[in-house]
Amino acid sequence: MSGITDAERYLLEQIRRGDGPAWEKFVGQYRGRLLRFAHAKAGQRADAEDLVQETFIGFLTGLGDYRGDASPETYLFTILRRKIINSYRSAHSRNIGLIQDVYRGSEEPDSDAFAALPGREATASWYVRRDENKDRIRAALGAALTELVDGYKTNLNFRDLMIVELLFYCQLSNMDTSKIVGISERNIAVIKHRCLKQVKEAIAAAAVNFDDSAGFENLLTEVWESGRLSCPKRSTIGAMLLGTLESDWQGYVEFHLNRLGCHFCRANLEDLKQETADDPSKKIHARIMESTVGFLHKPR
Numbered sequence: 001m002s003g004i005t006d007a008e009r010y011l012l013e014q015i016r017r018g019d020g021p022a023w024e025k026f027v028g029q030y031r032g033r034l035l036r037f038a039h040a041k042a043g044q045r046a047d048a049e050d051l052v053q054e055t056f057i058g059f060l061t062g063l064g065d066y067r068g069d070a071s072p073e074t075y076l077f078t079i080l081r082r083k084i085i086n087s088y089r090s091a092h093s094r095n096i097g098l099i100q101d102v103y104r105g106s107e108e109p110d111s112d113a114f115a116a117l118p119g120r121e122a123t124a125s126w127y128v129r130r131d132e133n134k135d136r137i138r139a140a141l142g143a144a145l146t147e148l149v150d151g152y153k154t155n156l157n158f159r160d161l162m163i164v165e166l167l168f169y170c171q172l173s174n175m176d177t178s179k180i181v182g183i184s185e186r187n188i189a190v191i192k193h194r195c196l197k198q199v200k201e202a203i204a205a206a207a208v209n210f211d212d213s214a215g216f217e218n219l220l221t222e223v224w225e226s227g228r229l230s231c232p233k234r235s236t237i238g239a240m241l242l243g244t245l246e247s248d249w250q251g252y253v254e255f256h257l258n259r260l261g262c263h264f265c266r267a268n269l270e271d272l273k274q275e276t277a278d279d280p281s282k283k284i285h286a287r288i289m290e291s292t293v294g295f296l297h298k299p300r
């Protein structure tokens with residue numbers, strides 16, 4: 001799971017103490033991708049910048065409740081998305097055709113619809129303090145899903161990873177998943193069953209008191225999203241942009257961004273594109289770094 005790193009924890013400690021330069025560094029790090037996200041979700045509206053500004057204010061005022069079980073980036077995206085949803089007055093989507101927008105876009109039109117969807121309210125407030133048992137279920141579920149995703153990546157089994165993303169991250173039906181991936185619905189059902197079994201066994205092994213009868217798949221999606229479990233790192237998205245990934249990875253990252261349409265990763269992609277456009281030398285710099293890193297520590 002993309003929890004908080006030691007460097008981020010240190011930076012946030014400084015911010016908590018009111019360190020101006022630390023905060024400036026933090027804002028500089030995240031403002032670009034947040035702005036991209038706001039533009040993509042709210043259109044080219046003039047208030048995208050206001051929403052991002054409010055997001056940073058929300059982050060500062062909520063810093064006391066932030067426990068660091070998800071990355072600051074995910075926390076910021078969560079705040080921003082709530083602000084966008086609250087500001088929505090007309091339903092529209094510029095990215096219609098991306099799977100996430102088509103299947104999960106129903107959360108956008110107004111805040112009431114958002115609140116009424118099972119599990120969605122929980123997603124919006126996942127960072128608020130909760131009871132201990134729920135936290136343990138989430139932690140066990142997060143660990144089990146991370147193991148699952150890491151296994152796929154290690155074995156370069158991106159086909160199954162795509163299937164599981166469509167089922168659990170986007171909550172698609174077996175039938176829709178089957179159409180997108182191009183394998184039979186029955187095979188999809190087998191893969192889904194296998195995953196759920198593995199995840200439930202891992203939870204049981206963690207000795208967590210758990211009733212999986214209601215809302216299990218919503219919880220699964222919530223944990224997936226808040227942990228950004230299958231999201232490639234920002235550096236990997238950058239490498240995709242440069243075309244320096246191995247072909248298996250390239251195909252997967254392109255799927256995640258351009259077909260599935262992960263909102264978080266698309267915001268990062270747009271931000272990276274802008275960075276490169278701002279300074280053409282960065283593109284060649286990144287390419288040089290990418291191609292030379294393997295030679296750095298070789299013995300003479």
Ligand SMILES: [Zn+2]
Pocket residue numbers: 230231232256262263264265266
């Ligand atoms: Zn993503």
